Amino acid sequence: MSDIPAADKVYTACVLIIGNEILSGRTQDTNLAYIAQGLAQIGVVLKEARVIPDVCDTIAATVNELRAKYDYVFTTGGIGPTHDDITAECVAKAFGVQNTLHPEAHRILQSVIKPEDLNEARLRMAHTPQGATLIVNVVSRVPGFKMENVYVMAGIPRVMQAMFDAVKPTLKGGPPVLSRTVSCDLPEGIIAKGLGEVQTRYPDLDIGSYPAFRRGGGFHVSLVLRGRDAALLDRAAGEVAAMVKGLGGNPALE
Amino acid sequence: MSDIPAADKVYTACVLIIGNEILSGRTQDTNLAYIAQGLAQIGVVLKEARVIPDVCDTIAATVNELRAKYDYVFTTGGIGPTHDDITAECVAKAFGVQNTLHPEAHRILQSVIKPEDLNEARLRMAHTPQGATLIVNVVSRVPGFKMENVYVMAGIPRVMQAMFDAVKPTLKGGPPVLSRTVSCDLPEGIIAKGLGEVQTRYPDLDIGSYPAFRRGGGFHVSLVLRGRDAALLDRAAGEVAAMVKGLGGNPALE
Numbered sequence: 001m002s003d004i005p006a007a008d009k010v011y012t013a014c015v016l017i018i019g020n021e022i023l024s025g026r027t028q029d030t031n032l033a034y035i036a037q038g039l040a041q042i043g044v045v046l047k048e049a050r051v052i053p054d055v056c057d058t059i060a061a062t063v064n065e066l067r068a069k070y071d072y073v074f075t076t077g078g079i080g081p082t083h084d085d086i087t088a089e090c091v092a093k094a095f096g097v098q099n100t101l102h103p104e105a106h107r108i109l110q111s112v113i114k115p116e117d118l119n120e121a122r123l124r125m126a127h128t129p130q131g132a133t134l135i136v137n138v139v140s141r142v143p144g145f146k147m148e149n150v151y152v153m154a155g156i157p158r159v160m161q162a163m164f165d166a167v168k169p170t171l172k173g174g175p176p177v178l179s180r181t182v183s184c185d186l187p188e189g190i191i192a193k194g195l196g197e198v199q200t201r202y203p204d205l206d207i208g209s210y211p212a213f214r215r216g217g218g219f220h221v222s223l224v225l226r227g228r229d230a231a232l233l234d235r236a237a238g239e240v241a242a243m244v245k246g247l248g249g250n251p252a253l254e
Numbered sequence: 255m256s257d258i259p260a261a262d263k264v265y266t267a268c269v270l271i272i273g274n275e276i277l278s279g280r281t282q283d284t285n286l287a288y289i290a291q292g293l294a295q296i297g298v299v300l301k302e303a304r305v306i307p308d309v310c311d312t313i314a315a316t317v318n319e320l321r322a323k324y325d326y327v328f329t330t331g332g333i334g335p336t337h338d339d340i341t342a343e344c345v346a347k348a349f350g351v352q353n354t355l356h357p358e359a360h361r362i363l364q365s366v367i368k369p370e371d372l373n374e375a376r377l378r379m380a381h382t383p384q385g386a387t388l389i390v391n392v393v394s395r396v397p398g399f400k401m402e403n404v405y406v407m408a409g410i411p412r413v414m415q416a417m418f419d420a421v422k423p424t425l426k427g428g429p430p431v432l433s434r435t436v437s438c439d440l441p442e443g444i445i446a447k448g449l450g451e452v453q454t455r456y457p458d459l460d461i462g463s464y465p466a467f468r469r470g471g472g473f474h475v476s477l478v479l480r481g482r483d484a485a486l487l488d489r490a491a492g493e494v495a496a497m498v499k500g501l502g503g504n505p506a507l508e
Contacts, residue, residue, distance in 0.1 A: 019462075020460060020462055020480075021462055021464055021478070022286070022287075022290075022303075023290055023300045023301070023302075023303065024290055024291075024294055024300070024431070024433070024480060025286075025287045025288070025289075025290030025291035025292075025293075025294060025300075026433070026464075026478060027287075027464065028284065028287050029283075029286070029287075030282065032276070032279075032283070032305070033276075033279045033281075033282045033283075034279070035279075036276075036277055036278055036279030037278075037279035038279075039279075040278055040279060046277045046278070046279075047277070047307065048277075048304065048305065048306055048307075049276075049277065049304065049305035050302065050303065050304050050305075051286070051302065051303035051304075052301075052302055053301065053302075054462075080442055080463065080465065081442050081443045081446045082442050082445075082446045082449055082450065082462075082463040083446065083449060083450035083453050083461075083463075084453075084461065084462045084463060085463075113443070117443070117444075119443065119446075119447070120447065121442075121443055121446030121447055121450075122443040122446075124446075156465060156466060156467065158467055177278070179278070179280070188334050188335050188336050188375075189335045189367070189371070189373065189375055189376040190371075191336075192335045192336045192337065192373075192375030192376075193373070193374065193375055195336055195337060196336065196337035196375075199337050199338075206274060207337075207338065208273075208274055208275055208308075208336075208338045209334065209336035209337075209338060209339075210275055210280075210281065211334065211410060212410060213410065213412055224275070224280060226274075226278060
């Protein structure tokens with residue numbers, strides 16, 4: 001998408017999903033889609049997502065690669081009390097600082113966990129890389145944290161969503177990325193040429209064609225136009241619909 | 255030198271998800287979990303997954319980075335007939351070869367599409383990087399392809415699954431990765447110490463703790479042990495269960 005004046009900065013982001021449970025296929029990630037939708041709303045361009053295992057060197061190296069490359073890095077997973085929750089110490093390693101007890105995180109834990117239950121494992125959740133600021137967690141209270149442009153969040157979707165929602169208003173972005181969807185009952189092979197021509201006429205929009213199986217059998221195609229200019233989107237969506245209709249289809253603006 | 259891999263050769267893989275629709279949050283990916291589970295069955299270690307946009311330079315550079323790093327690269331998405339389906343030409347670019355009409359793919363298309371309907375857009379689906387071999391698609395016939403260690407598959411889950419299922423028996427792997435899950439009704443903070451001790455005693459196993467919200471409220475924790483030695487897994491799972499029980503919980507082997 002290039003419909004932004006050259007003088008304006010485009011803010012970019014990457015999502016880093018940390019966890020063996022995703023790479024083993026045990027857990028179906030849903031955090032990426034949530035973050036992606038939220039970033040589109042505030043006009044931050046999500047450029048990449050990665051899934052990596054609970055391996056400290058990999059986490060540290062990947063965090064360093066990505067934080068240099070993008071304006072924002074959002075990590076999910078690995079900030080609980082068990083031995084496999086190593087994200088905080090690995091992010092500390094990435095930044096070359098100690099992973100230390102964060103006084104404010106400590107106070108939060110003390111406010112929700114009885115002193116006799118605040119064992120060593122739970123205290124690990126109050127440790128952050130030195131210099132980190134906390135990310136509020138209204139669901140289960142145990143905070144995430146932000147280290148420069150790296151936002152470290154939980155893996156449990158409800159908790160991650162609360163953390164991301166807390167962070168979102170603080171992010172610099174741009175005009176929201178809007179979309180229009182034209183539902184199409186013709187096969188992709190029929191509309192491909194005309195769709196490509198619309199894309200060529202609207203270089204500032206991103207037009208995608210997404211076929212899916214209908215439950216009853218056969219294909220259904222969603223033609224999705226994305227961009228920051230509502231009027232431009234409406235015009236292009238109208239051209240897509242007219243093109244489908246001209247080929248004998250029954251397009252519908254979803 | 256021998257063609258026989260060392261007995262302890264570990265085969266590694268990466269999944270490369272190509273598509274703006276995933277990074278926009280429009281589409282919830284489910285292909286990663288399917289491939290991950292399939293690879294675990296044949297003992298191939300999935301080390302990483304990436305999601306990247308429909309940008310040719312990014313696709314080509316990422317393919318080249320990953321194919322050098324892992325034994326197998328599985329891509330999903332971008333092999334249809336529309337203008338945004340650019341995976342084949344970008345993989346060709348990565349390998350420094352032409353994207354040309356593949357005679358066998360051409361024959362397959364001719365067998366399912368009437369000559370008058372086999373337009374330029376559809377013919378694009380019969381193009382592969384020079385030297386590629388085809389991946390059978392029993393769902394919609396249009397094939398994927400393999401270029402050295404890069405397996406290029408569709409994005410539509412049903413089609414991707416069919417392609418991956420066709421490829422799976424041809425992959426070299428190792429003993430399947432097995433798992434045991436101990437369901438735990440105690441909070442992570444209570445069992446963390448004991449669980450870490452079991453992990454220390456079983457360095458050949460990967461033990462993870464995965465909390466989730468129950469629908470009725472409160473947490474539920476799944477303690478998942480993964481490894482290739484069934485007897486070792488059973489013994490370690492028994493120790494985990496005994497540990498949870500010793501702390502007053504009611505563990506259950508799922």
